[in-house]
Amino acid sequence: MYTVAQLIGGVWGAGGAGGELVVHDPADGSPVTTVPVATADEVAKAVEAAQETATEWAGTAPADRAAALHRAADAVEAAAEELAQATTAEMGKPLDDARGGVAAGIGTLRQYAELAPVRGGRTLHGGQSSIDFMAPEPHGVVAAITPWNDPVAVSCGLLGAALVTGNVVLYKPSERTPATGWLLAKALDSALPAGALSLLTGGGEVGAALAGQAVDVVAHVGSTATGRQIAAAGARTGAKVLLENGGSDALVVDSDVDPVWAAEQAALGCFANAGQICVAVERIYVHREVAEDFVDALTQRAEALTMGPGRDPGTQLGPLVDRRHRDHVHGQVTAATAEGARVRTGGTVPDGPGAFYPATVVADCRHEMTLVREETFGPVAPVIVVDSFTEGLRCAADSPYGLAATVLTGSMSHAQRAWRELPVGTVKVNSVFGGAPGGAAQPRRGSGQGFGYGPELLDEFSTVKTVHIEAPGGGHW
Numbered sequence: 001m002y003t004v005a006q007l008i009g010g011v012w013g014a015g016g017a018g019g020e021l022v023v024h025d026p027a028d029g030s031p032v033t034t035v036p037v038a039t040a041d042e043v044a045k046a047v048e049a050a051q052e053t054a055t056e057w058a059g060t061a062p063a064d065r066a067a068a069l070h071r072a073a074d075a076v077e078a079a080a081e082e083l084a085q086a087t088t089a090e091m092g093k094p095l096d097d098a099r100g101g102v103a104a105g106i107g108t109l110r111q112y113a114e115l116a117p118v119r120g121g122r123t124l125h126g127g128q129s130s131i132d133f134m135a136p137e138p139h140g141v142v143a144a145i146t147p148w149n150d151p152v153a154v155s156c157g158l159l160g161a162a163l164v165t166g167n168v169v170l171y172k173p174s175e176r177t178p179a180t181g182w183l184l185a186k187a188l189d190s191a192l193p194a195g196a197l198s199l200l201t202g203g204g205e206v207g208a209a210l211a212g213q214a215v216d217v218v219a220h221v222g223s224t225a226t227g228r229q230i231a232a233a234g235a236r237t238g239a240k241v242l243l244e245n246g247g248s249d250a251l252v253v254d255s256d257v258d259p260v261w262a263a264e265q266a267a268l269g270c271f272a273n274a275g276q277i278c279v280a281v282e283r284i285y286v287h288r289e290v291a292e293d294f295v296d297a298l299t300q301r302a303e304a305l306t307m308g309p310g311r312d313p314g315t316q317l318g319p320l321v322d323r324r325h326r327d328h329v330h331g332q333v334t335a336a337t338a339e340g341a342r343v344r345t346g347g348t349v350p351d352g353p354g355a356f357y358p359a360t361v362v363a364d365c366r367h368e369m370t371l372v373r374e375e376t377f378g379p380v381a382p383v384i385v386v387d388s389f390t391e392g393l394r395c396a397a398d399s400p401y402g403l404a405a406t407v408l409t410g411s412m413s414h415a416q417r418a419w420r421e422l423p424v425g426t427v428k429v430n431s432v433f434g435g436a437p438g439g440a441a442q443p444r445r446g447s448g449q450g451f452g453y454g455p456e457l458l459d460e461f462s463t464v465k466t467v468h469i470e471a472p473g474g475g476h477w
Helices: 040-058 062-078 080-091 095-118 151-164 178-189 204-211 224-237 259-275 288-304 323-338 389-397 412-421 456-460
Strands: 020-024 031-036 122-124 130-138 141-145 168-172 197-199 217-221 240-244 249-253 281-287 342-345 360-363 380-386 404-408 426-429 462-470
Touching: 020 178, 031 080, 031 178, 040 130, 040 141, 040 168, 040 197, 040 204, 062 080, 062 095, 062 151, 062 178, 080 095, 080 151, 080 178, 095 151, 095 456, 141 151, 141 204, 151 168, 151 178, 151 217, 151 456, 168 204, 178 197, 204 217, 204 224, 217 224, 224 240, 249 259, 249 389, 259 281, 259 288, 259 380, 259 404, 281 288, 281 389, 288 342, 288 360, 288 380, 323 342, 323 360, 323 380, 380 389, 389 404, 389 412, 404 412, 412 426, 456 462
Parallel strands: 141 168, 141 217, 168 197, 217 240, 249 281, 249 404, 281 380, 360 380, 404 426
Antiparallel strands: 020 031, 122 130, 130 462, 342 360
C-alpha cells in the first residue's frame, strides 16, 4: 500500500486538507494507494512558493541545470523497478511494458540534459555600431498536468524539458496513478534545489485550480474535454497552454500489402497497453480486396492474446484502468452493434473482479458510428471496408482529431500522398509505432496544440527576448 505525500515549497508532507482518495488495483479491486487532496488555498500557496523560487532557478547556469537533471535521471534509474511496479499496480499495464515506460522516461531526461546547454539564441545583423541578438529565457512557473496511461514516460518529458530550461514546476499527476507520480517526484526532488519542483495531488478539481492560477505555462496531456477547459483558463490568465489531448487515429490498409502482416500491425496498434495509448489505432480502413483475409487474421491475433493481471509474466493484455472506463469502452461497442456492426471476437464484459475487457474486433462498421468517430481508448478494432486507397485517406482525414495516422502500403506514391494529405501531427508508413530518437509531435485540431517531446519541447518551455544595443549618442563605447 502506497501512502502519498505532497511537496510544496520544498516541504514534503505539506497540504492535503481537501480529504483523501484511494486508488484501487484494476486487476482485482484491492486498494493500493491513499492520496491527499490539495485544497484551492494550498494550490495558491504552492504557486506563490514557486514564484518565489523561480528567479533563483532561472539564474542558474544552463550547464548546472543540466547536471542536476543528469543526477535526477540517475535517481529515477535507481527507483526504476519501484516505479514500474507502482504503475502496474495503479493502472494495470503488463509489468514489462511499465518497465519500458520508465526506461523511456529516463532516456528523455538524459536527452534533455544533453541538449539544453548547447541551445543558443540568434545574432541579428544590424548596424556596424550596434549589437542585436535573441536570447532564450525560461517562462517562470510551469504547471504540468499528466496522464495515467504512461505516467513516467510522459511526465519525464514535460518535467525534464521545463526544469532544464530554467522553469520551476508544479506537478499534478493523474489521480489514477498518484503513487507513480509521487515516487517520480521524490527521485527528481533528491537532485534538485528545494522548491524547483512541487507535487500536488487530487482529482480534477486540483488540476482545474492549478490551471486557473497565475502560472506562466500550463502543459497538459489527457482528454480533449479537459484540454479545452485548460485552454479556456489560459485565455483568462494569459498563461501559455501546451496540449496533447485525445485522438482517434486511423490505420489505412492498401490493397497491395500482405493482409496477415497488416493484421499484425493492426493488432499491435489496437491492443498494446489495452488500447490505452495516445496514438493507439482507433479505426481501420481496409481495402475491399484484402478485407476478408485481414479481418480473419486480426480476429485470430486478438483471440491469441493472454489476458490477465499486469504483474503476471505471461500477460499480454492487462485490465483497463478502472470499471468506469470499461463501461465507456463497452458502451461504444454495444452502440455499434445496435447500429449493425458485427463483433467477430470479444465485446463482452468478463465475470469476476477487476476491469478486464477482451481484445475486440468489430466488423461491418460505418464511418459515422460513434465507435469510429470518437476516442475509445480501449482494446477495440473497428474495421471499415473501403473501395479504394483514396476513399481510405478521405475517411481517415475526416475527423475532429489530428494526433497521428498510419498507412500500410507498398506504393511510394500512396505513401507520399498519405503524409501530404492527412491533417495530423504524425504520419507513420508501414509501422504503427516507432520513430527516430528525438522525434517530436505537434497535434492538431481537437488533439491539442504546441510541440510535445523532442528538442522542440525545450523551445516551447522557453520564451525569447530580443535585445538591441548601440553606443550612446551614436558614438563609440
